[in-house]
Amino acid sequence: MSAMLFTPLDVGAVRLQNRIVVSPMCQYSAVDGRANNWHLMNLMQLGISGAGLIMLEATAIEPHARITYGCLGLYDDASEQALGRVMGAARAVAPAGTRWGIQLGHAGRKSSAQRPWEGRGALGPNEQPWTTEGPSAIPFVAGWHTPHEMTTQDIVRVKASFVASALRVVRLGFDVVEIHAAHGYLLHQFFSPLANRRQDEYGGSLENRMRFALEIAEAVGDVLPPNVALGFRVTGTDWLPGGITIDEASALSSALKQRGVAYVCLSSGGVAPANIPVTPGYQTHLAAEVKARSGAVTRAVGMIVEPQQAEAILAEGQADFVALGRAFIDDPRWVWHAAEQLGAVDQIHYPPQYERGGAPNWQGAAILRPREHAASV
Numbered sequence: 001m002s003a004m005l006f007t008p009l010d011v012g013a014v015r016l017q018n019r020i021v022v023s024p025m026c027q028y029s030a031v032d033g034r035a036n037n038w039h040l041m042n043l044m045q046l047g048i049s050g051a052g053l054i055m056l057e058a059t060a061i062e063p064h065a066r067i068t069y070g071c072l073g074l075y076d077d078a079s080e081q082a083l084g085r086v087m088g089a090a091r092a093v094a095p096a097g098t099r100w101g102i103q104l105g106h107a108g109r110k111s112s113a114q115r116p117w118e119g120r121g122a123l124g125p126n127e128q129p130w131t132t133e134g135p136s137a138i139p140f141v142a143g144w145h146t147p148h149e150m151t152t153q154d155i156v157r158v159k160a161s162f163v164a165s166a167l168r169v170v171r172l173g174f175d176v177v178e179i180h181a182a183h184g185y186l187l188h189q190f191f192s193p194l195a196n197r198r199q200d201e202y203g204g205s206l207e208n209r210m211r212f213a214l215e216i217a218e219a220v221g222d223v224l225p226p227n228v229a230l231g232f233r234v235t236g237t238d239w240l241p242g243g244i245t246i247d248e249a250s251a252l253s254s255a256l257k258q259r260g261v262a263y264v265c266l267s268s269g270g271v272a273p274a275n276i277p278v279t280p281g282y283q284t285h286l287a288a289e290v291k292a293r294s295g296a297v298t299r300a301v302g303m304i305v306e307p308q309q310a311e312a313i314l315a316e317g318q319a320d321f322v323a324l325g326r327a328f329i330d331d332p333r334w335v336w337h338a339a340e341q342l343g344a345v346d347q348i349h350y351p352p353q354y355e356r357g358g359a360p361n362w363q364g365a366a367i368l369r370p371r372e373h374a375a376s377v
């Protein structure tokens, strides 16, 4: 039996060995933006997962672009060196052909925040908050920092910082650079009328609200060598009246594709509080719609948990590849288990050191799997 999940996919000039992606997930564990032994453990573990593409977490292009003090950065030589050490180790244990990507971002008005386990709110006066910036001087919610309204010079500076970080990404040997334009962070703030009230050429019409993201796509694309693919994570809907709709998301995806962006990942929400129906595959329809309307290579994400579910998304042509977040935290061996369930073990690399733990060699595996994941991860 051959599973589509385990067939290769070309993303730009980058060949993924399979269509399974570890979704970017902040670890909030860096110090001064620098990766450390937590990242080493996390990425070595994910490195042997067998996923075709492993995405590193949202990584700030400037210190003040970080969401929290624990966020990873790639804005100076020290942060580049620290990540270089971690990536050297992770690459050394990963199966040949594993591709690595990193997400670059700027948190905009949602920066200067507490780590999730410290409250998730805006940093208080005694927590060394910093001045945030955004398209307009409108806070995320009442009680959050009111951002400085970015000037044209600020916009030019942030574009240059995206480029500088992308050059560091290239030096570190990554295969994919993904720009974070979702989850209510800076580029999403510019895109959504809920956060952008500008009167200049970066606000108002759809064309104007897309401008910043498209300029970054062009500027970063210009400095990437042909063997590094550029992707975007975009929002498919704000789940709010007056917010981004799938029509606008499709328009942005088409425009990104025209500028050489190799894929878009369809996520949603985050620009302002909303009721998001978090059920299995809750964002897959966004990927399907954008794929049909823009012809872009699309990645689906969001409560994709079961192998058959992931396989069906591909088989039905809803997306070209899938990203899983919490399922990988829960089960870093997800790829191996999916291969067992889909009859595709000959399509993956199983580390020989771990062979005795595989389902055919140990009865316990059959008892433990397949198992039900809670619907509300």
Ligand SMILES: Cc1cc2nc3c(=O)[nH]c(=O)nc-3n(C[C@H](O)[C@H](O)[C@H](O)COP(=O)(O)O)c2cc1C
Residues within 6 Å of the ligand: 023, 024, 025, 026, 027, 056, 057, 058, 103, 180, 183, 233, 267, 301, 302, 303, 304, 323, 324, 325, 326, 327
């Ligand atoms: C701990 C954690 C950290 C996350 N950090 C990021 C991030 O850095 N960038 C991003 O685009 N999404 C981030 N996400 C969202 C995931 O990438 C993913 O889109 C979301 O969890 C839905 O997918 P899932 O149901 O498979 O987890 C994070 C999610 C979790 C659980």
